[in-house]
Amino acid sequence: QTVVTQEPSFSVSPGGTVTLTCGLNSGSVSTNYFPSWYQQTPGQAPRTLIYNTNTRSSGVPDRFSGSILGNKAALTITGAQADDESDYYCVLYMGSAIWVFGGGTKLTVL
Amino acid sequence: EVQLVESGGGLVQSGGSLRLSCAASGFTFSDYWMHWVRQAPGKGLVWVSRIDGGGSSTTYADSVKGRFSITRDNAKNMLYLQVNSLRAEDTAIYYCARTNTGGYFAYWGQGTLVTVSS
Numbered sequence: 001q002t003v004v005t006q007e008p009s010f011s012v013s014p015g016g017t018v019t020l021t022c023g024l025n026s027g028s029v030s031t032n033y034f035p036s037w038y039q040q041t042p043g044q045a046p047r048t049l050i051y052n053t054n055t056r057s058s059g060v061p062d063r064f065s066g067s068i069l070g071n072k073a074a075l076t077i078t079g080a081q082a083d084d085e086s087d088y089y090c091v092l093y094m095g096s097a098i099w100v101f102g103g104g105t106k107l108t109v110l
Numbered sequence: 111e112v113q114l115v116e117s118g119g120g121l122v123q124s125g126g127s128l129r130l131s132c133a134a135s136g137f138t139f140s141d142y143w144m145h146w147v148r149q150a151p152g153k154g155l156v157w158v159s160r161i162d163g164g165g166s167s168t169t170y171a172d173s174v175k176g177r178f179s180i181t182r183d184n185a186k187n188m189l190y191l192q193v194n195s196l197r198a199e200d201t202a203i204y205y206c207a208r209t210n211t212g213g214y215f216a217y218w219g220q221g222t223l224v225t226v227s228s
Contacts, residue, residue: 001172036214038155045205045221046155051214089155093213097160097169101147104154 132206
């Protein structure tokens with residue numbers, strides 16, 4: 001069974017930089033999985049941040065960036081702000097019209 | 111403006127059924143794959159199902175295969191999810207979402223809550 005792994009939680013200081021990752025329980029994440037990233041605050045629907053590994057969705061500040069780091073997809077927030085405190089989810093396209101979400105990372109800014 | 115509005119959630123007994131609906135507007139509905147994604151209380155997002163633009167091709171997560179059925183009515187710009195044989199673990203907010211070329215979830219509805227009581 002395919003499991004997409006994310007750090008359960010992460011903490012960053014205001015103005016700091018944090019990198020969240022998205023991996024696979026077996027194998028490496030590459031651009032062929034078309035990784036995308038979503039931000040969700042409590043009680044709200046998810047918001048699209050990054051798609052196709054590193055393309056920012058419309059209106060997303062450039063402090064959010066996506067990449068492949070080693071064998072994982074990565075979301076980097078540079079100059080973290082208080083309102084970046086959210087849950088972050090990655091999703092990988094597994095082929096054959098199947099997608100798998102990671103378990104999410106709860107980001108605290110303090 | 112793209113809008114996705116879900117409805118049809120509610121409280122249902124274990125073993126029961128519901129039909130969830132998603133009304134789409136602001137785009138040519140038949141041009142896009144549509145999905146259902148769910149989120150159990152306090153838990154993460156889980157992809158549930160996808161249907162192609164014409165409605166002829168569907169895929170499902172293993173956890174719902176054989177119990178859930180995704181359909182669409184392009185004349186009415188409506189997406190549906192028939193959920194049968196409901197279990198306590200199906201309790202979740204169910205989101206309707208549209209993917210864009212490249213397979214990413216570009217638009218999301220606000221969700222509809224399904225609560226399964228035992």
